[in-house]
Amino acid sequence: MNVRRTAAVLAATAVIGTAAPAVAADPSPSASVAIPDGLYGTADPTYDGVWRQSLALMAQHEANVDPADKAVAWLAGQQCASGAFPAFRADPAKPCDAKVMVDTNMTAVAVQALATLTDRYDSQVQKAVTWLKSVQNKDGGWGYSAGAATDANSTSLVIGALTEAGVTVPGLRKDGKSPFDALWQLSLPCDGKDGGAFAYQPDKKGKLVANADATAAAVLGGNGVTPAADPQEDADTSAGCRPKQDDGLGEVAAHNGAAWLARTLEKDGYLKSALPGAEDQPDYGNTADAVVALASAGYHDQATASLHWLEANAVKWAGQSGPAAYAQLIFAAYAAKGGDAHDFGGKDLVTLLNATGPAPAAVTAEPAKASPGGSEASDDNDGALSVAWTVGGGLLLGSLIGFGLMLRGRKRRQ
Template sequence: MLTAARLGAAALSAALLVGAAAGPALADSPAPTPAAVPDGLYGKSDPTYDGVWRQSLALVALKEAEVTPADSAVGWLTGQQCEDGGWPSYRAAGAACDPKTEDSNATAVAIQALVALGGHQPAVDKGVAWLKANQNADGSWAYNPGSPGDANSTGLAVNALFAARTDPASVAKAGAGSASGTAGAGAGAGKNALEGLARFQLGCAAPADQRGAYAYQPDPATGALAPNTLASAQAALAATGGHLPVATSVRTQTEPKPLACADGSAPATVPHAEAGEAVGAYLTGLLAAGGNHLTLTTPGAAPTPDYTATAWAALALIQGGHPEQASGAVDWLDGQEAAWTKDGTDAGATATLLLVSQADHRAAAELTGKLTALGPAPKATAATPADTGTAKKKHDGFSQYWLIGIGLLVGIGGGLLLSLQRKRNPNL
């Protein structure tokens, strides 16, 4: 069964949407044989469902910590990309790409990682082209192409577009007779990416305490939207115009503004200009009511703390300029480090927590060390020059000049001593 490590994964998201109905199908499915952990990958657990996900998060977090990852770590991620530009969750070495296994979540985080690392523009361009080609006509993205879109996957795709400096408002499914993939690119062009994200957000028609939340998907029968905690947290970073890593200095010193719904003139969907504040207000309320963390609730199971949703909510609030509203959640996550990261052995959780700490400008050297230890030895760290050969040459040059100076001083001193001895004893 897919785990929460793969945020937005198809089976997990379906379980969150329909509850126990998804359980039997997953339980009856034969468990796949665990894949061997390849060299270059962060973490030692089975990478079948989260290999690209955790690798991408780890590379983003380490780059932000001024750690230069090993070539094998970067090469593993770039080697997972298929010729058409998409990424699967994991592909064994030598295995052919299967378009049916490529997914928008893995592709979106991989794009963000390669943008953060720099120097991988062709791979980034191919990844963005894959997202454009696999966008739904309503502007959304599904986990796997060909399915109805969901808020989690659409949010991640928008994050990737922002990271790649591609305006999401310009990205829409091309109409008939056009293959450009940009808004208005021919008759019948679809909704753009921001419109696709907006279709999942609850507006003024919803009860006051639900406004600004995101649904995972509309109800297939009625089209009604029901707030979903994980979907709201995941989509919120995109609604605030952000991507990984979150590195903003904006501080509004105010709480997020809830939707203004004084009369019946409010639009049917939340305008993008208000989307980030609206979901920020919703998440702030949930965090305050839940003891600074969000909760995962599924039918038939006891409510449990949702580390991942809490982390993404904190990232979104910080991106939106509300670090004070995120600080309690960051404190809570810090206190849950051992449980969430499995004592620093879960690469995806460790990387996510590190990204949150970095966004909130907290000391993160210990977390950085733990994440670094889960993968191949880095080429360099913030305290180690990347070009050790250059550093050695500079040191060697200094040493040579130092020795020459000492030799000159010894020579001068010896000459003076000999001169004084000759004056005292002319026979010398």
């Protein structure tokens, strides 16, 4: 997500005293930063090592790929003694000091990955959860770093991480405020322009301005899920923007955000870059995130339409951007109806992602993908049962056509 990368670069430049770029691009390879064994990608990992590693591992898991042990160990090894994660530290054996910038985003995405993949690192996951709880803001949300003002992206990421780690998020309150209260405060009122959308944060005048990146994140956060969540049943897309209610506040906010995303994507099928200084051009990563968000809220028609646009346009972008981009497209392919990560615009995204890191420990053949709801009727007789009866001394051969439940295989916490 572009807002997150911008925040990382701005945080880093604030410390080292250099000017922040107007547009945060993928870091180019640097001779001063050696690429560690086990890390995905070849670009400088200073600002996104933990981020791209976590997304790559979750996307492989989604595709029934068992990552190499050293890839998971590299991610776990980035954790500081406090429980928090930085974007990257070259020497994990060296204790974290004040110069190591930890943040909620890297910590949350690492928790999502480690909690999803294995129980071997449960103690580290719980340590990270404890740290995340300790830096919750008084409004119930989280900022990019400890003590920073709450934003929709960080709050949503942490909600997904805590849920994956088994925390009951609605009951996690600070000064009586839950994370969903914080999200609601960042949603635009239904009766105004862009009603239902989310702002990243209020602007300098306290005004909420719709942000597609923040909205896609908040839809997942409101539903308490991660990018690898199962798609939901078809939603009532005619319901429109719903007012605040005491019960199910997160789900209402997520529905409203999804409705706004669907309206925004209806014209072109893709979202445009919203970064300061960026040209008016397609935002492939944000569009992929929006597809996942829409599917998680049951807005499947628009999710599928935007997925088709990604299939036709986004593979080259992913190849230029690296493992995190491949992961975003894989999440979208699994979330939307009709998506196929192994035949995405004619390319096998899973194979391309696997090639950016250490060889996987195992690759398991996937069952046919089911539509939301869990079952589809088979179009052939491969699973048919032949039953023979003897009737009046003669043999009557009949066939019973079997309808199998084709459930997408998920290997949770092996």
